[in-house]
Amino acid sequence: MPSTDTDVLIAGAGPAGLALAIDLRRRGVAHRVISAADGGFEGSRAKGVQPRTLEVLDDLGALETVQAHSRLYPKLGLHLGPLTVSKTMIKRHPASEEVPHPNSLMVAQYDTDAALRGRLAELGGTVKFGIRLSTYTADARGATATVERADGGSEQIRARFLVGADGGGSTVRRTSGIDFPGTTDESDRMIVADLSLDGLSADRWHVWPRHAGRFMALCPLPDGTFQLMLKLRPEEKADLDREAIARMIGDFVGRANITVREIHWSSVWRPNIRLAASYRSGPVLLVGDAAHVHPPTGGQGMNTGIQDAYNLGWKLAQVLAGAPDALLDTYQAERRPVAARVLGLSSEIYDSMNSRPLAGTKRGDEERQLTLSYAGGPLAPDAAGSPGPRPGDRAPDAAYTDTEGRTGRLHQAFRGTHFTLLALGTQARPAADGLARPAGGAEIRILAVADPAGALRQHYAPAGPALVLVRPDGYIAATASAADTSAIENFLALAAPARTA
Secondary structure (H helix, E strand, C coil): CCEEEEEEEEECCCHHHHHHHHHHHHCCCCEEEEECCCCCCCCCCCCEECHHHHHHHHHHCCHHHHHHCCEECCEEEEEECCEEEEECCCCCCCCCCCCCCCCCEECCHHHHHHHHHHHHHHCCCCCEECEEEEEEEEECCEEEEEEEECCCCEEEEEEEEEEECCCCCCHHHHHHCCCCCEEECCCCCEEEEEEEEECCCCCEEEEEEEECCEEEEEEECCCCCEEEEEECCCCCCCCCCHHHHHHHHHHHHCCCCCEEEEEEEEEEECCEEEECCCCEECCEEECHHHCEECCCCCCCHHHHHHHHHHHHHHHHHHHHCCCCHHHHHHHHHHHHHHHHHHHHHHHHHHHHHHHCCCHHHCCCHHHHCCCCCCCCCCCCCCCCCCCCCCCCCECCCCEEECCCCCEEEHHHHHCCCCEEEEEECCCHHHHHHHCCEECCCCCEEEEEECCCCHHHHHHHCCCCCEEEEECCCCEEEEEEECCECHHHHHHHHHHCCCEEC
16 A cells, blocks of 8 residues: 655645645645545535634635625515514624724635635645545554545555544544534434525525524525525425425415526535534644534634634644644644634524524624634733733734834734734834744744834833734734743743744
């Protein structure tokens, strides 16, 4: 059996696996991406891209393509008997100094996946479809995976790390023995489908809250098709035939002028709500649906998976470059609580669709994921109690003029694979220059601003001259004064290879 070696083997090519592959590719980390599927996902399923994820996609270089296939969320049209009530589901926010992408975008998952695959290809990477991971063994130095090709051949791949991005039924997770506790309600089913239809306006997300034990919504997608979500009664057959779906839609709508022309993709969804007991087992790590599966409400699952990958990518690269292996343990410590909270939020919204369907259409700021924080975690244990930016929080955007007179925005400066060390105030630059640099891994780029103003001063240096280290994933790593840089040095001891004087 032929055998090949790589640093990271990614099993699964959904949004989380693709985001991780892009991040590793731009960091120069050798990796392979395999998928048991014949090609990219064909459904619109996860169609909400949240503001924090838009920032991630901007850094990864996929944002413009995603935006080109997007729209803002329309208002709801609630059909209540003969009445149609207009309701705002997602409040629109103006762009601000701190938040450049304030609004959730509607993007069919097939377009998000395609944008990520396209970006990976631009960087010279590829996905090998039709290759299924059948089993693997793990030891202290890595994992040896056996994969099977569609032509019947097989191959062994030796990897320093194996990442399971292979969905809720993850072979990687099951083989590792990691428990996946939660609930699955086989009696609670929903048809989810992408339709071409005539006779329904595309300026509203049409919702029929209740009808004989059912719920139905038809959401207009950016490409002119509609996504159907139709909750079935417990005893009802889940018939995905076009005539059957058209008949059920007709039962809700009560008029004959809506014609279902074509079904492009369809599936039966059950509330499978689960969270992996661990995100890591030695050289094996989990991202996305392999680690957590969510109800479709709230637009949280795919976003959480992409941000899993964004958290993990730089840490894998740092450990491969010589940083302490314990840095990878912080991946679970930071991301698993986020998934637990998001699961609770999504489940709460889904449950309200049954008991209070109108309340279930409400969305708030938490879903935007801009306030998610790692403060208090292993990389930011002493985050509270000091003025200025809090380690573990998202680093907000701001305009700046550096000491050379060049202008820009912080999020532009953060783009890439590096740490950014903000030296704010004339006394801060010498202290930044005096820091010992890591021997390898991500570089530390200094951005020096003599007189910070506006949002930059408000959010980063309210108490005067300061050093602020920003992680490669756009979260604040540590803050320090010009007189005492120990907090930054302590962070680098955890997150970077050994330093040189």
